[in-house]
Amino acid sequence: MSEPSPQIPSVHLHGRTYNLPQRPTVVICIDGFDPEYLEAGIEDGILPNMSSFLSSGFHTTAECAMPSLTNPNNLSIITGAPTSIHGISGNYYLDKETGQEHMVVDDSTMHGTTILAKLAESGIRIAAITAKDKLRRIINHGLSPSKSSICFSAQCANECTLSEHGIQDVESWLGQTTPPQYSGALSLFVLDAGLKLLQEDRADFFYLTLSDYIQHKYAPHSQEANTFMSAIDARLGEFVNLGAVVAVTGDHGMSDKSSPTDGTPNVLFLEDFLHSRWPAARARVICPISDPFVKHHGALGGFVRVYFLSEICARQVEEILDACRGLPEVEVALSGDDAAVLFEMPRDREGDLVVVSRAEFVVGSRVDEHDLSLLGGVET
CATH class of the missing domain: 3.30.1360.110 (Domain 2, Phosphonoacetate Hydrolase)
Structure with missing residues (x-):
């Protein structure tokens, strides 16, 4: 009689169990990744790696958390829970007790913890890289250089310190300057940094979350959108070639809300x-x-x-x-x-x-x- 296989170590959060990664695992959130961008890219033949994911892996279209914004949905991705559980239900809110309005700039209004923090507590090295620094200061919850975690944003890559971000001199290390805030390059910087950290074996679990600047400006099938999505897809292939398990998701969709005649918002x-x-x-x-x-x-x-x-x-x-x-x-x-x-x-x-x-x-x-x-x- 054969011996039972040893149980894979895991962490638990909000009633769910998550196995610790057995090899490098990369989760990429493409901000504003409406299903139409995937469908258009496959139809135009510019997403060979994502096409292979659809044929050989798992794919579905899910409902996002409400409101359908970056902060709430990124937290739902890394907590496995709706906003009623983690508490981040917008980028901006009115405090009903004081009547004051506030922008969400960190994790101070968040409830509970995240899967990333749970993994870090179990000794898993985390690399969490965001395009936008507003989000970095939220998903950094429970992560610290003392736990071998690296967490920084492409937006403020030139300001990183070992004590706060777990990495320094990012521009010289990556060989790229900090990208403009309003650019597709902001997202590609995130992926390139993740690739280099994987090549250097500096993390076990990666959460890489991008910007939706391109999707806010350019529709599926447009040259600009296709160029951007193709660049992302090429980097997905590099992660796979380096031996990583790769998951790609979106935080919310995107739809045209402007006049077809002059482009003014409705x-x-x-x-x-x-x-x-x-x-x-x-x-x-x-x-x-x-x-x-x-x-x-x-x-x-x-x-x-x-x-x-x-x-x-x-x-x-x-x-x-x-x-x-x-x-x-x-x-x-x-x-x-x-x-x-x-x-x-x-x-x-x-x-x-x-x-x-x-x-x-x-x-x-x-x-x-x-x-x-x-x-x-x-x-x-």
Whole structure:
């Protein structure tokens, strides 16, 4: 009778079990990786490695966490849980106790821990590289150079220190200068850094998360999008050739929300609308997509939270909900309680109302809060 195989060591988080990697494992999050980019790239014959993943590995299209933004979904990827569990439900929020508005810039509003931190506690060397530094300061939770972890961003690669990031002199080490914030090069820098760390055997598990600047500007099948996706695909092949297990995912989709004639955004300025009809309610619309990368989206997105800064009765709340539901730009309008349950979001951080736009529209707060000139040059 043969002896049973030794059990693979594992970590546990939020009711799930994750085996420790037995060989280098690379998880790549392509920001804004709408399925159309994959379909278009395969159709155009520019993604041979991803095509091989589809034929020989596992592939599915999943629903993202809500709201469908970078911060919430990256945390859901590395926690295996919805925002109701990890607590990061946007890039920007209103503190209902103080009435102050805040940008999420670190892990201070996060609940619990991450799979990366659990692996690091078990002795697995982690390399977590982000395109955007705003995200690096969140996913760095539980990682430190003392645990043989490396965590830095391409955006601030020229500022890395051993004490904070576990690596220094990144530009000279990689042979590349820190890329512009608004560029596809920001994402390719992440992948190139990950490849070099793998070649030097400096990590066991890699989480590499990119920027969606190209996808915000260029549609599937466009030359610019194809060039970018082809460059990513080539690097995926290099990871495979180095013996890594490679997984590729996206954090959210991408859809055209501009006029086909002149490229201007199809915007509903919801706070202006609410003030025009119910000024006494003092409605405040918070766009959780707001972040420092204003040229990506101008703080316009498909999901907003509405807060009433004055006391209003339940009947008036229903009246406002009904009016929002009747707007041609709106897909769904819900109370904060109903939205938190439906979308698995933390109720204590939810608005009084949640409004989600139709696919071809975006929602903003007031006209004077969004500089649409920054969105020039959009390709449709």
